[in-house]
Amino acid sequence: MANALAIDRMTRSPIFHTGPEIQDGSFSSGVATPRTPHPQYRPAKTVPYELREHCLIYFEEGLYWQALNLLFSLTIAGGSTPSMKPAFVPPPHHLALISTLSVHPALTTRAKTTEMLEAANLAIKYLGVVNRIVGPMSANVQDAFFFLGPGTTSRRGVISRRTTGGNVSPDKAEFEIIDIELANINSLWARAEDFWHVVGWAFNCSVVHKKRWERWRMWLEYMVGVLEDDWWMRTPGEQGDSLIVKYLNPEDQGNIGEKRIIRAIFADGSPRSLAEFKEVWSNETRERKTNTDAEAARKAPAKINIEEADYGDYLLSSEDELEDNVPALSVINPNLNPDPTTPFTDGSLLLGGSAALQLRLRLTALLILVAKELPDRFISYANLFGVYITHIRPLPLSTFSLVLSPPYLRFLQLGEQSDLVQYIASSFISTSAPRMNFDDIDQQLLEKCVLPWPANTTSIDDNAKLGACVETLLRLFNNVAGLKWTDELQHCALMGIKAREGNATHRRKRKGEAGSGAGTEGDRAWLEASGKRILGVLQMAKDNLT
Secondary structure, three states, rough: EEEEEEEEOOOOOOEEEOOOEEEOEEEEOOOOOOOOOOOOOEEEOOOOOOHHHHHHHHHHHHHHHHHHHHHHHHHHHOOOOOOOEEEEEEOHHHHHHHHHHHHHHOOOOOOHHHHHHHOOOHHHHHHHHHHHHHHHHOOOHHHOOOOOOOOOOOOOOOOOOOOHOOOOOOHHHHHHHOOOHHOOOOHHHHHHHOOHHHHHHHHHHHHHHHHHHHHHHHHHHHHHHHHHHHHHHHHOOHHHHHHHHHHHHOOOOOOOOOHHHHHHHOOOOOOOHHHHHHOOOOOOOOOOOOOOHHHHHHOOOOOOOOOOOOOOOOOOOOHOOOOOOOOOOOOHHHHHHHOOOOOOOHHHHHOOOOOHHHHHHHHHHHHHHHHHHHHHHHHHHHHHHHHHHHHHHOHHHOOOOOOOOOOHHHHOOOHHHHHHHHHHHHHHOOOOOOOOOOOOOEEHHHHHHHOOOOEEEEHHHHHHHHHHHHHHHHHHHHHOOOOOOOOHHHHHHHHHHHHHHHHEEOOOOHHHOOOOOOOOOHHHHHHHHHHHHHHHHHHHHOOOOO
16 A cells, blocks of 8 residues: 655655555555656757857856746746647756856855846746756756866866857757856856765755755755656666766765765754865855945955865956855854753754755655665665664754654655664663564554663663654554554553653763753653653544544
């Protein structure tokens, strides 16, 4: 029995077939059910040579909005006809530039005119339209969205179109260079080390650079959507050629390392994370000068450092000077160290808010899919969870409980949700508890292996986190197979609640805290609340009997 999960995105709402089978009152991991290609994808056709020339001129003259508006009109034309006429799409290096325009600070946080900002907005919208109309494979995102690495001056296989007499074959769109810095050395694809560098930096921004995050969020939502669509459009035999696999194993870089990839997904704006996942463009987080300081700044000559890709005001007008009193990498954020004595704070704040947390879980879901289907191209399913546990287990209670809650776990297939929570619970649960079966789980196993047990330490934090895992497993099982209330189920649940509360005698001191007593009441409140919620799930099951 397949379960369909709709994920809303800016451009469309694709359906994920999350296929764990329900059998005999249990649910198992199962194998991912491939998603059929989007039935409304139109055939793709490269924009004609003459119109490409118009777009190239617009781009090179800095008339980005005009170029994008022309491309927008060409791509959506004919979409209302029942014959599904081919949609015109630009060549890959155009899409690469458009992606840069959507997020570059010169057009976003430091946009000198409203038109520049509108061009950036139109760029991200256009990318979404292309993905919705023709899909990632027909748009050739594999060639568009590959990372050149810092210091590379141009995209592979691209040469100047201005050969003798300016004549170029109309069929050779891939050989037409766009002769501007934003399409070459200053593009996103040349500035970033790889996809995971951008992911880590974007998530750092979600915590400590909110203005930049507003723009990176839109770009990352688009890219994650492309990665999802590209994976699910392919048959199992083709998924090894998917874009997400390319990002995990770049041809010219070898294996990037699963630990670095997951550190990028959990980037939190800490000094360590900012040191590893640095800004993509020099002085990216600085903002435009205010009017009162602009005149003084104009008198100072701009410094240019080509090796560091710092072009001063060369790419900007005189109105685009930066504000000197804004630090480039400020890590001051009250959300990084919330008051530990305050229970039930918004746990998503530590990881950049709800939108950031959802994107982190969507990327996690993609990694799990690759680990299950193509472990030789990445890492095994079990080993991936082993890396994840090092990032999830230390999270504060409010964040830990949110990450493992069904509303956020919904981005994973149902069996994967259960496996992840079981794996994390097994790291907390008493050594006296029977080992859990990670292939499937039923009510009897819950009663025997999960419900009645405390944590393997006397830490209030550990016992509360185990309680959160127990609650999530009960909710997942109830949603899929349906809990059958019995006296034994109630007895095991009460036994576990009592055992965890009795076992929790002290609070583990967290790094940077002044004393071990701070936050004890907050952690115990989480522990007690988890017990009440467990009983609430059982009460719903009991009510269903009547």
